[in-house]
Amino acid sequence: MLERIQAWDDRMLMLLAKRHTKFLNRLMILVTSTGDNGFIWFALSLPFLLMNKGRLMGFTMLAAMGIASLTGEVTIKHIVKRVRPCKKAFEEYLLIENPPHYSFPSGHTTASFAVAAVFMCMCPMWYFPVVMYALLISFSRLYLLVHYPSDVIAGMIIGTVCGLVAIPVAGSIPLFTFQF
Numbered sequence: 001m002l003e004r005i006q007a008w009d010d011r012m013l014m015l016l017a018k019r020h021t022k023f024l025n026r027l028m029i030l031v032t033s034t035g036d037n038g039f040i041w042f043a044l045s046l047p048f049l050l051m052n053k054g055r056l057m058g059f060t061m062l063a064a065m066g067i068a069s070l071t072g073e074v075t076i077k078h079i080v081k082r083v084r085p086c087k088k089a090f091e092e093y094l095l096i097e098n099p100p101h102y103s104f105p106s107g108h109t110t111a112s113f114a115v116a117a118v119f120m121c122m123c124p125m126w127y128f129p130v131v132m133y134a135l136l137i138s139f140s141r142l143y144l145l146v147h148y149p150s151d152v153i154a155g156m157i158i159g160t161v162c163g164l165v166a167i168p169v170a171g172s173i174p175l176f177t178f179q180f
Contacts, residue, residue: 009148013085016143024143029096032140035108038065040133041115056170057122064114064166068159072110076158077102086145096144106147109138109155110162117163134159 034040041061048058082104086094101107112134119130138156141147147155 005150006148009085009150012149013142013145017145020143028140028143031136032096032108032144032146035112035137035140038069038111040137041065041111044115044130057118059173060118060122060166060170061115063170064118064163065111067166067169068110068114068162069107071162072105072155072158073101073107076105077107080104082148082151084146085148094145096146099146103147104151104154105158106138106141106151106155108141109134109147109152110159112137113156113159114163114166115159117160118166121164121167 042065045058045061048054048061050058081102084099084103086098113131116127116131116134119127138152142149142152
């Protein structure tokens with residue numbers, strides 16, 4: 001079963017590698033850089049943290065990213081220890097610096113979907129643009145050949161679960177619902 005998944009992953013990445021264009025190369029590098037260390041999501045949480053009515057939302061976004069990071073980056077990556085595709089057969093197509101950590105799951109995707117899940121439940125009117133950007137970041141990781149499709153799919157699932165877990169956790173901390 002794992003061999004079949006790996007074969008599918010490799011085929012999908014090779015299809016992407018053969019379709020690189022100068023415009024998409026630049027765009028995907030820009031998009032993926034906004035997801036580095038959750039930058040775009042931290043930046044998005046700041047206005048919420050500064051508003052009385054949005055403080056819980058901002059804190060929940062941060063909690064979701066923290067839970068996602070502990071789950072994916074700290075725990076699962078070090079259990080699975082999957083080598084990135086760019087460290088194997090795709091080096092000649094690499095457009096960004098080779099990431100130092102393991103591949104499974106995609107951390108960019110996990111953080112993005114953790115935040116998207118929070119928006120889905122707490123701010124549904126903004127869910128669509130947030131999930132679209134989360135999908136774009138996820139696609140950029142595939143396009144740049146630093147993750148396999150199964151890494152990204154797992155990141156979507158893990159991130160969504162972490163975001164849903166963060167909502168009751170953040171809501172149970174009275175400090176962040178306090179009005180200044």
